[in-house]
Amino acid sequence: MKISARGQVTIPVEIREKLGLLPNTEVEFELVGQGVQMRKVPREKITGRHGRSIVQRVRGRGSVRMTTDEILRLTRGGR
Numbered sequence: 001m002k003i004s005a006r007g008q009v010t011i012p013v014e015i016r017e018k019l020g021l022l023p024n025t026e027v028e029f030e031l032v033g034q035g036v037q038m039r040k041v042p043r044e045k046i047t048g049r050h051g052r053s054i055v056q057r058v059r060g061r062g063s064v065r066m067t068t069d070e071i072l073r074l075t076r077g078g079r
Contacts, residue, residue, distance in 0.1 A: 003009055011021060019040060021027070026041040066074070 001009055015021070021040065027038050028041050030037045030039075
């Protein structure tokens with residue numbers, strides 16, 4: 001297998017299926033001696049990162065000033 005000009009390789013289908021590597025699965029790499037080890041990123045690790053990225057994207061975009069109580073009332077249907 002060759003590394004593309006963009007640094008990409010294709011993981012053989014047998015390995016992807018056995019490890020459950022679906023499109024958009026996050027993986028991490030570690031140098032081990034003269035080789036490289038690749039592993040799926042644990043879901044807990046992804047969730048924390050994903051949550052932070054969402055917050056960073058929407059931070060400062062709100063245009064309506066509401067208190068927490070007002071937001072909760074609105075989301076709970078006025079209860």
